[in-house]
Amino acid sequence: MSDGMSSSRTSTDGYLQRLEPIAADPRLSDDEAERDYADETFSVTSSIYDYRYENGRTYHRYKDGAYLLPNDEIEKDRLDIVHHIYLIMLGGRLTLAPIDNPTRILDVGTGTGIWAISIADHLPETCDIIGTDLSPIQPEWVPANCHFEIDDAESDWTFPPNHFDFIHSRHLLLAIRDWGSYLKRVYHHLAPGGYVELVEHTLMAFSDDDTLPPDSPITAWCQAITEAANRMGFVTNPGSVLKHVIREAGFVDLVHTAKKLPWGPWPEDEKMKEMGRWARLQMANAMDAYGMALLTRVGGMLSEDAKKLCVEANQATNDHRVHVYNHHHFFVARKPYDGEVIGAMVDGPQA
Secondary structure: OOOOEEOHHHOOOHHHHOOOOOOEOOOOOHHHHOOOHHHHOOOOOOOOOOOEEEOOEEEOOOOOOOOOOOOOHHHHHHHHHHHHHHHHHOOOOOOOOOOOOOOEEEEEOOOOOHHHHHHHHHOOOOOEEEEEEOOOOOOOOOOOOEEEEEOOOOOOOOOOOOOEEEEEEEOOOOOOOOHHHHHHHHHHHEEEEEEEEEEEEOOOEEOOOOOOOOOOHHHHHHHHHHHHHHHOOOOOOHHHHHHHHHHHOOOEEEEEEEEEEEOOOOEOOHHHHHHHHHHHHHHHHHHHHHHHHHHHHHOOOOHHHHHHHHHHHHHHOOOOOOOOEEEEEEEEEEOOOOOOOOOOOEEOOOO
16 A cells, blocks of 8 residues: 655656656745635536535535545536646647547546547547546537536446547546456547547655655645545556556557646746646645545544545645645557557656
């Protein structure tokens, strides 16, 4: 079982050790460091259905309990912020997959649908984009070539085999227990030559300069949710697990790319600082979103104790002297053509 806190310099994953350390900004002012990003949230409009209400948040009813994060307006705002962070991280790109003139795309676990809508806007109307999710929280007004369906990623899919040119999923870490079966399903429904992209992140916090103390509430929060997630059978170390499962499913040309996301505006690099500002904005709600259901339903904590831990962990990320980040992993692979020999994996830190 993975710990909730680690240092990149002591990590046993040699691949992650090759990622450049994030240099902290020595000029960061107290005003910037203590800025209350929670006051800068934005709202989105959607329909409200019959949801499960718990700990002051709403959760999906379909396949009740299959996914442990909420689906309310606060969470939808957070998911849209995460989408923006990835646009910054990837230099405006929506995917690292080398897709060329696709005709059918599937976005599994589409959430607010923002990725599916965005890629539909960038592609001709002849390309059909389908987004699936357990929660019907997507907007009603979308591009003509984009539509959404309620579905469970872990159940059998009703799509034809060899159907999609590209299958995309993001942040299914707490939704998929059997990644082998999931990737076999993806393989079955991809057309030969089609691409899959998985985007996942660690639940662990890291520090390159040992500024994250072992008694930090951030460490306690990470350890608690990691232990609860492991207890439910979820993979909490995607970087060291998914690349092997993808290859076992039969995919070729696998490229694994890892990126660091700072949890605040403390980095010196301007791109990292910008990502950190947005990460800090969504962090106020991320601690609660990831923590409450896991800590109360699985971890056995009282609601008030779980809430206290989430609040304290969030407050700890305000300290610009603590240089914390986590890893975000991008896995891109291709379904081979009939008779094609499986190639080698490329494992490098750059996109």
